[in-house]
Structures are given as C-alpha cells and as structure tokens.
Amino acid sequence: MAGTLIHRATLEAENPLEASLRESFNLHEPHLRPPFSLTTFTPDQYSTLNDAVLFGLLREPHFAKTHIKHLHAITTDGYCYFTSMITRIVDELYGKFIDSAKIQLIWLTNEMINVLAVGFDRLLVALLRQIVGGDFSEGNLWLCSEMVSVFLTKWECILEEEPLILTYGLYVFLRVLADHSRLCSDPRLDVLKRLEIEFCVRVLREQFGLCLKIGRDLIRLLQDLVHIAEFKSIWKDLLLDPGQFKVDGFEGVLQIYRLRTPSLYFSLRITPEMERKLRYLVMNVKFGNQRRYQVWFARKFLFLSERETLLVDIVRYICSMRHPSGEVIEPETIPRWAVIGWLLKCCRKSYIEANLKLALFYDWLFFDEKEDNVTSIEPAILLMVNSIPKYVDVTNALLEFLLILVDNYDVDRKDLIINGVVNSIRVLVSKGVIGSLDVLTHCDLLSPLLREMLGKLLLLTQTTHSEGLQ
Structure with a gap:
C-alpha cells in the first residue's frame, strides 16, 4: 500500500483528494515500473493513470526519474490534465504536505516548465499564493526561496511563453x-x-x-x-x-x-483557504452572528504578531471583491465594511494601521469612473457612515486619515489626488451608496476641523459637477 502525502491528526478524516490519488496509484502500481505498457487508454484510464503517476512522483522521490519518463511517454494532451491536478492539490493540500512532497512538488514544477506544459502558468500562481505574508517559519521562507529561484532560473522560458x-x-x-x-x-x-x-x-x-x-x-x-x-x-x-x-x-x-x-x-496575497473563508463570511454569515467566525479566522491565520501585515493584503482583497453572477448571497449577511472595521481593530502596530487605512482609501486617491469600479471605494464610506454614533472615533480617525492623504500623499500631484477623491464622493452619492454626506458634514460628534476640511472638498465636488453640466 502507498504512503501518505499529508500530515493528518489521529482522529482527522481522510482527505478525499489524497485518497483518490492513492487509490489510483494502488490500482496502477504494477504498471508504473518498466517495461511500460504501450496500449491506448480510455479517457477515464488516462486520468487515473496520470493521477497514479502524480502520486508516485510526490511520494516516491527515489523513483522520480522513472515516473517522469512514464509521464512523458503517456501524455497526449500537452500535460493539461496533469498540471491541472497538480494545481488542484496545491490549492487544497499544500498546507498539510509532508516535507518530502513539497520538495518533489518544486522539482516537478521545474519539469513542467521545461516541457512547456499546458497550464504551468496556473501552477506557478497556485504556488505563489501559498507564500504567506508576515510568516517567518522555516517552511514559508523555504517556499519563498524556491519560488524566487524558479523565476530566476526559468526567466527566459517564462518571458517567452507566459510573460x-x-x-x-x-x-x-x-x-x-x-x-x-x-x-x-x-x-x-x-x-x-x-x-x-x-x-x-x-x-x-x-x-x-x-x-x-x-x-x-x-x-x-x-x-x-x-x-x-x-x-x-x-x-x-x-x-x-x-x-x-x-x-x-x-x-x-x-x-x-x-x-x-x-x-x-x-488574490495572490491570500491563500485559497483564506479566500474561501472570507467569501463565506461575506456571503453566508448573518450580520450580528459573525463573532465566532472572526475569532476562528484570527486564530487560524493571524495567530502571530508578525502576520499582522496580512491585514493590509486582506483589506485590498476585500475592496476588490466581486460576486460572480452564479453565486447567491444570503440576505442580511455581514457587509464588507463591517469585516474591514473588525480588521482595523485587529491592528496593534501603528504603521500597520496606517498601511491598512491607505489600502482602504487607495482607489479613492485616483478614482476615475471610466476605469474604476464604485465597489472598490464603497467599503470606506460605509464604514465611516455606519460607525456613527457608536464608534464615532473610527469615523473621526478614517476621515482625518483621508484628508491628510489628500494634502500629503503626493504633493507634486495633489491636483490629481483632489480630483480622485472629489470624483469618489460624487460617484458614491450619485450611485446611491449613501443618500448624501450630510451624515458627516452635520454630525456634531465629528471634529469641527474635520467637518470644515470635508466641507471644502464638497465645495470642489459641487464645482466639478456644475462644470460638467455646462
């Protein structure tokens, strides 16, 4: 019987994908040693044989050269099925892989680039997504080193085929x-x-x-x-x-x-597992019932202080989130702005908090309705508006940060930034994201200075709109 590719706790159920690969290996094991059969295969036989060879390549490093020769001999689709399976197991299993399987995976990735396998670009993307920001563990640093080495050693090939x-x-x-x-x-x-x-x-x-x-x-x-x-x-x-x-x-x-x-x-900066959990949070969890899901997410992905930099990556991802037409969003689920508000509270270091706010407002600074999407600027305004009155300190802090950005982010191109923020405000109101900015400009809980500065921006908004009508 074949061994295992992944670490599994004593009472943990067997992983279906790994079990399927092992089953294929056990089925075809007599045919995985020379001399190889030259018979043709049905589509089902072809896929299970590919699965068997893949399992062998990952589980039997000492037979890797034999397995790769076998793969080259049987391939009839440009390695399309084979690379799609590697990509799938990276997405679903990499975090649990035993060390020897990880080493074989990188070796196999180099081999797929060498033969210009169909889909090797998607495999590289899958591996890049397993590099976790703020993670200084030996395994994560090893993957960083191996992947940057792949890009450097395969530079010419990648540049020519998938630049x-x-x-x-x-x-x-x-x-x-x-x-x-x-x-x-x-x-x-x-x-x-x-x-x-x-x-x-x-x-x-x-x-x-x-x-x-x-x-x-x-x-x-x-x-x-x-x-x-x-x-x-x-x-x-x-x-x-x-x-x-x-x-x-x-x-x-x-x-x-x-x-x-x-x-x-x-999406390159969050793992597929993180992405699945985030999408579940904003599409299935009812607003008000999210605490236990947030606690689980933090324990799973943000358990070390060094990983706090991940918060910035997550906010940029959330601001860019789009819901494919086939996905059904449950009513009254937790909105994106509320998730970002929670992530903001997770910040313990001041520079991380500043970077998170920059990530939240970044598209505001250069917003162009013809090129940008209102969904990318929506979370910031909704977080500010919905934090009143219970969390007005959040509203004050975010508004102050935005106004400081306008004045200081790039003083040589300040006109562009003012125009971007003005366009953001105008579009958010015209699209009905908020009814008006009165909730901010007439809120006595907000700093008078901030309201005055915001009022000057709103005058620019009105001026720009009037000029557009002429």
Whole structure:
C-alpha cells in the first residue's frame, strides 16, 4: 500500500483528494515500473493513470526519474490534465504536505516548465499564493526561496511563453520583501532577500512595460522599499527620469496612478483557504452572528504578531471583491465594511494601521469612473457612515486619515489626488451608496476641523459637477 502525502491528526478524516490519488496509484502500481505498457487508454484510464503517476512522483522521490519518463511517454494532451491536478492539490493540500512532497512538488514544477506544459502558468500562481505574508517559519521562507529561484532560473522560458507571470511574481516578492527587510538582524533572510531584490529589480529594469499591468498598487508596494538602495534608484528614475525604463509613451508616476490594479493581484496575497473563508463570511454569515467566525479566522491565520501585515493584503482583497453572477448571497449577511472595521481593530502596530487605512482609501486617491469600479471605494464610506454614533472615533480617525492623504500623499500631484477623491464622493452619492454626506458634514460628534476640511472638498465636488453640466 502507498504512503501518505499529508500530515493528518489521529482522529482527522481522510482527505478525499489524497485518497483518490492513492487509490489510483494502488490500482496502477504494477504498471508504473518498466517495461511500460504501450496500449491506448480510455479517457477515464488516462486520468487515473496520470493521477497514479502524480502520486508516485510526490511520494516516491527515489523513483522520480522513472515516473517522469512514464509521464512523458503517456501524455497526449500537452500535460493539461496533469498540471491541472497538480494545481488542484496545491490549492487544497499544500498546507498539510509532508516535507518530502513539497520538495518533489518544486522539482516537478521545474519539469513542467521545461516541457512547456499546458497550464504551468496556473501552477506557478497556485504556488505563489501559498507564500504567506508576515510568516517567518522555516517552511514559508523555504517556499519563498524556491519560488524566487524558479523565476530566476526559468526567466527566459517564462518571458517567452507566459510573460505576464513575471508580474505576478513581482507583486508577490515586492510584498514579502517588505516583510523580510524589517528583520535586518536575521541571518536566515540574507540570501533570500538578495534573491528577491535580484528578481524584482530585473523585472522592473528589463520588463517595465509588463510591470505597468500591475497598475497603481505597484507604486504602493515600491514605497515600502525605498529604504533599499536598488529600489531608491528605481524610485528616483520613476520621478525624475522615466525614460530610463525604455517604454514608449511612458511618462512617469502619474500614468501608473491612473491604472487600476486587476483583482487577481490582490488574490495572490491570500491563500485559497483564506479566500474561501472570507467569501463565506461575506456571503453566508448573518450580520450580528459573525463573532465566532472572526475569532476562528484570527486564530487560524493571524495567530502571530508578525502576520499582522496580512491585514493590509486582506483589506485590498476585500475592496476588490466581486460576486460572480452564479453565486447567491444570503440576505442580511455581514457587509464588507463591517469585516474591514473588525480588521482595523485587529491592528496593534501603528504603521500597520496606517498601511491598512491607505489600502482602504487607495482607489479613492485616483478614482476615475471610466476605469474604476464604485465597489472598490464603497467599503470606506460605509464604514465611516455606519460607525456613527457608536464608534464615532473610527469615523473621526478614517476621515482625518483621508484628508491628510489628500494634502500629503503626493504633493507634486495633489491636483490629481483632489480630483480622485472629489470624483469618489460624487460617484458614491450619485450611485446611491449613501443618500448624501450630510451624515458627516452635520454630525456634531465629528471634529469641527474635520467637518470644515470635508466641507471644502464638497465645495470642489459641487464645482466639478456644475462644470460638467455646462
């Protein structure tokens, strides 16, 4: 009988996916050693044989070369089924994998890139999503190191076949490098940080046209790394000499601000398990009954103080959430703004709290109704409005932060930011997200100074609207 791929507690039920793979292996095991059969297979036989070979590759490292030769011999679909199965087990099982299976998985990923397997790009995405922000465990750092090495060693192949994947890697490694660079005294991270810097700088310097696909959140991530010499140089060129990036028509930071970041990039920073739990929370849990689900989520994913940086990733993901047409949302479920309000309370470090607020308001700063979606700016206004009167301190803090952003985020491009915030307010009212901003401007519980500053912004809103009607 075959062994196991995953760690399982004594009383834990057998995982159906792993059980299915093991069953296929046991069924085909007599045929997994040379000489191999040259008979043709039915579709069902083909899929179960692929499953058997996959299980063997992950469970029997000493037979890996034999299994991979067998796979090459039987493949008739460009490895499409095989890579889809690897991707599925990464999504569903990676967190429980035994160490030897993880090592084999990376080896197998390299093999799939070598043969240009159909779907190797999706496999790379699945593995990138298993890298957890704020996690300094040996296993997570090992995965970071292995994945950045895959991107560096397979650079030419990835660039030629699936170049957009380089931007996915860039988004992930810029983000985790910000975490890794905060632990300057940890020798475990020295080599890893150098690899991450090497990869990110190479993408930015050699393929900046691709980097623009990331959109405005590229700037948000780069700002966390300006203390690193290589990124300070990149930032200087972005501001003063954009021609250094050799992209026709690129004129600098202003152009990036106007590009909305696709939601896929935000999903790269949360694991599939986190995503499933978050979507369940906002689609199935009734408002008022969410506490035990939130406690479970925090214990599962936010149990270490270092993981607090994950809060920022989660907020960016929640702001980008869209509900596919086939999904049914239960009535009176917990709204996105309430989940973000809870995450805000989870912040213990001031710089994390500031970054979370920036993540919440980031699309406000550059909002363009033609390019952006109102759902990305909706949670912030609803959190402010619905925190009155019980949590008015939250409303005051968020409003103050927004107004400070308007004045200080980018003083050289302040007009763009004022226009973005003004557009956000106008669209939120015109789309009926809120009836009016009177709830803020006429709220005696709010700071008089903040109300005065907000009133000046609203005058700009009215002026812009009047000019648009003429």
